[in-house]
Amino acid sequence: MPRSLRNPRDPCDPPENARPRRVAQRGRNTCRMAQDALPNASDAIVLPIRINAPALSLAQCVLACISWITCLACFLRTQAHQILLNNCRCRLLFQKLMEKTGVLVLCAFGFWILSMHVPSKMEVWQDDSIDSPLQSLRMYQEKVRHHSGEIQDLRGNMTQLIAKLQLMEAMSDEQKMAQKIMKMIQGDYIEKPDFALKSIGASIDFEQTSATYNYDKARSCWNWIRLWNYAQPPDVILEPNVTPGNCWAFSGDRGQVTIRMAQKVYLSNLTLQHIPKTISLSGNLDTAPKDFVIYGMEGSPKEEVFLGAFQFQPENIIQMFPLQNQPVRAFGAVKVKISSNWGNPRFTCLYRVRVHGSVTPPRQL
Numbered sequence: 001m002p003r004s005l006r007n008p009r010d011p012c013d014p015p016e017n018a019r020p021r022r023v024a025q026r027g028r029n030t031c032r033m034a035q036d037a038l039p040n041a042s043d044a045i046v047l048p049i050r051i052n053a054p055a056l057s058l059a060q061c062v063l064a065c066i067s068w069i070t071c072l073a074c075f076l077r078t079q080a081h082q083i084l085l086n087n088c089r090c091r092l093l094f095q096k097l098m099e100k101t102g103v104l105v106l107c108a109f110g111f112w113i114l115s116m117h118v119p120s121k122m123e124v125w126q127d128d129s130i131d132s133p134l135q136s137l138r139m140y141q142e143k144v145r146h147h148s149g150e151i152q153d154l155r156g157n158m159t160q161l162i163a164k165l166q167l168m169e170a171m172s173d174e175q176k177m178a179q180k181i182m183k184m185i186q187g188d189y190i191e192k193p194d195f196a197l198k199s200i201g202a203s204i205d206f207e208q209t210s211a212t213y214n215y216d217k218a219r220s221c222w223n224w225i226r227l228w229n230y231a232q233p234p235d236v237i238l239e240p241n242v243t244p245g246n247c248w249a250f251s252g253d254r255g256q257v258t259i260r261m262a263q264k265v266y267l268s269n270l271t272l273q274h275i276p277k278t279i280s281l282s283g284n285l286d287t288a289p290k291d292f293v294i295y296g297m298e299g300s301p302k303e304e305v306f307l308g309a310f311q312f313q314p315e316n317i318i319q320m321f322p323l324q325n326q327p328v329r330a331f332g333a334v335k336v337k338i339s340s341n342w343g344n345p346r347f348t349c350l351y352r353v354r355v356h357g358s359v360t361p362p363r364q365l
Contacts, residue, residue, distance in 0.1 A: 190354070194355065196334070198239055201261075209234050210251075211251065242351050252346070254338065259335075259336070263359060270321050273351050274317050288342050288349065289341055293310075297331060297333040298329070307325050308324035
């Protein structure tokens with residue numbers, strides 16, 4: 001309340017004689033505080049100080065410290081906020097720059113690919129549009145050259161054929177006969193499949209085959225060496241090696257051999273082969289077979305079917321005999337039964353036997 005309304009003798013007021021001293025102290029304190037405030041006038045933070053206040057109590061000091069700490073915290077928060085704001089701005093700017101840079105790099109890469117690809121396509125299109133007629137023309141030229149070369153080769157072959165025909169026309173009958181004989185000697189003119197070849201699985205049925213002839217002189221000379229034997233086994237007649245001595249011999253002029261084929265065959269022909277007289281060591285062909293009979297064998301016990309009786313002429317070293325009886329059935333074995341030879345009483349030689357036919361039934365006319 002105002003001082004004019006107070007009681008002049010209020011016990012709370014100080015005595016009158018004490019007022020001048022307190023005023024003097026306040027003046028001194030005011031001067032001191034003003035002097036202390038002058039050096040701190042340039043500071044950034046101004047602390048709230050009551051100049052005209054009396055002596056500070058404990059609560060006032062605590063409040064002052066709290067307000068000072070609050071101001072400091074506000075300042076630090078402002079500085080931190082500015083720093084964080086600056087950092088966030090830099091980060092956002094960096095991110096935007098990276099995004100823009102990535103987009104720019106992708107755009108540049110796409111432009112480079114487009115610039116490299118499109119001109120090549122244009123060049124290819126231009127080359128195709130230009131070169132296609134040229135390529136077709138070149139292909140036509142190559143075809144013409146190829147056909148011209150074939151025509152020249154045909155002309156050369158025709159010329160050779162004409163020359164050979166002229167030579168053949170100029171030959172005499174004796175020369176033609178000599179050439180025919182040479183072909184017969186040098187080559188095998190029987191162009192039929194042989195089902196009695198050992199190499200394709202044919203074999204000898206030893207139970208239905210005569211015993212092999214053994215020469216007595218050779219046996220007596222080599223009696224002390226049991227590993228040596230001049231006699232050839234019966235399966236030598238199933239091999240194409242026809243040389244002097246490479247034959248199967250049986251005793252006397254009567255004997256038989258049974259050939260088992262690798263598969264059942266519809267028989268049509270049989271061929272016998274002997275060495276020519278010119279290369280025979282004895283100079284004659286008396287060991288060659290003469291009369292013989294052919295049987296087809298099948299079943300168990302073996303059933304014999306008569307297929308024909310024939311005679312071998314040793315002047316013709318290879319003779320093929322068409323079967324007289326050709327039943328429409330397949331046989332798994334063939335028996336050749338020899339009843340005579342051409343004069344040798346001791347043994348008979350067989351060089352090669354061939355069996356012809358087909359694995360399928362023959363066509364009936």
